[in-house]
Amino acid sequence: MKRLLERNVVVKDWRKTPVKVALVYPGGYRAGMTGLTVQLLYHLFNLREDTLCERVFLDGSKPPRSLESGRTLRDFDLVAATIQYEGGYVELLKGLRDSGIPLRRSERGDRHPLIVAGGPCVTANPTVMEDYVDVFAIGDAEPFIERLVDAYRENRSRKGLLEVLSDVPGFYVPGFTENPVERAWVEELDKAPHPTAQVIPLIDEGSPLCPVFGLTLGLEVTRGCGRMCLFCLASWINMPVRHRGLETMLGIVEEGLRRTGVRKVSLVGAGATDNRWLKDLCQHLVSMGIEFSTPSLRMDLLDRELMRLIVQGGQRTLTLAPETASEEVRRLIGKPIPDDRLLEVSENAYEAGFKRLKLYFMIGLPGEDRDSLEGVGRLVDKLARTGFRDIHVSVNPFIPKAQTPFQWLPLASRSYLTEASKLIRRSMPKGLNVRLDILKPAQAELQALLSLGDRRTGRVVEYMALSGGGRGALRRAMKIAGLRLENVVYRAKEVEEPLPWDMIRSSDFRLLKKLYRKLESELVR
Ligand code: SF4
Known part of the structure; x- marks a missing residue:
């Protein structure tokens, strides 16, 4: 991909930073930068002084290269892939192939990066990829970052690292994990970090690279959904539903708008309508003159007042x-x-x-x-x-x-x-x-x-x-x-x-x- 100018990119010194993480999204830039997952993981890894994290979008480029320094996957210590849909499995393996990394974990050794995968698909069923991925992170992203990087720093041998991680809650390490793995999850969203200095491409909203909802600040309102429809993966692997409080959300909005320079907020969360502060949040955004968009809304909870506010927000x-x-x-x-x-x-x-x-x-x-x-x-x-x-x-x-x-x-x-x-x-x-x-x-x-x-x-x-x-x-x-x-x-x-x-x-x-x-x-x- 041609070099893209972006605001809030994190560039760290490769010689001075001990742990190098390639954050891999199995798809193109536009899809990967829509939603909050890539922004959140990028933020969480880069929060650590000893870690640098660069984004790699698997868009068919051969070899795939990181946006920040143009390095290939082989140059990193850890390859952390977020799998948001099942088709991402094929893309991930293509990305490894195009990077000259053996696909099967049994063929990789100490000189290869450790391949870690997380996201809803593997949280539901990682077994399909267990011959290819070294470590699966089952559940919410937040609890894993510290555990993964700390373990990596303490164990430079691949085998030692895998053994250690297999004992850490939430990690599933094929070939090492012996007991059932419980999903790791964040109890209180208000206490969880939320990125405010989000990466914003300096492009026109009409550009094919522009994220689907435009140049926006993503705000996670709710994780999971209280409706629990029987077919819905998003609700069952995110139970119990958790909400951010109004004060926290307003704080994120204020700081996020200042640090990104955008004037639009996209509210994220399958069960956003469950959040009892949603109307207050929308009211605040309207009074600030900030445009916003919402995800699919629950019909049983959608009333006239909320609809009016959403329309006033530009949707x-x-x-x-x-x-x-x-x-x-x-x-x-x-x-x-x-x-x-x-x-x-x-x-x-x-x-x-x-x-x-x-x-x-x-x-x-x-x-x-x-x-x-x-x-x-x-x-x-x-x-x-x-x-x-x-x-x-x-x-x-x-x-x-x-x-x-x-x-x-x-x-x-x-x-x-x-x-x-x-x-x-x-x-x-x-x-x-x-x-x-x-x-x-x-x-x-x-x-x-x-x-x-x-x-x-x-x-x-x-x-x-x-x-x-x-x-x-x-x-x-x-x-x-x-x-x-x-x-x-x-x-x-x-x-x-x-x-x-x-x-x-x-x-x-x-x-x-x-x-x-x-x-x-x-x-x-
Ligand atoms: S209302 Fe939508 S998000 Fe909530 S459980 Fe049902 S399908 Fe999933």
């Missing part, structure tokens, strides 16, 4: 996730929002000044039938009648995720998903400005495999990385790995059968079982 797109057109299916998946409530929210939002509506639906959900699929078009039509003329409908196959109560469910078959997509497409109201995007079943298949697979699935990732993917690559890779999709993604699992991720306790397994059994009994009724 014109309302994002809602009804998930399905059927009230009964919504109840089964743990999101019992009635249609009337949806329509009321939409009506109020239009009145408040929202101009665009973005809707998320899933297909292949338990309890779904033809009527609920065709109902998507009817529901969109009703929502359009509340006033919206610009509607974007996004449909994704439901992908069961490890560590959620739906982890035992299968992915719906390709033929079912294809047929369901057609029904939804046909059901769309004519003559309205509705944009419809549907994720292809083949993409869902790969995502499900990487979510639900075991150690052998890693060979599939390796094949995809080395072969460059392409048509038929997944089937070929499965054959080489000796795996059948039918067994991994298209089969409902028995509740008592061993799961690849049993070793990882990111969620409350007893509760997951109870909720899944309840669903099973409701489905056979």
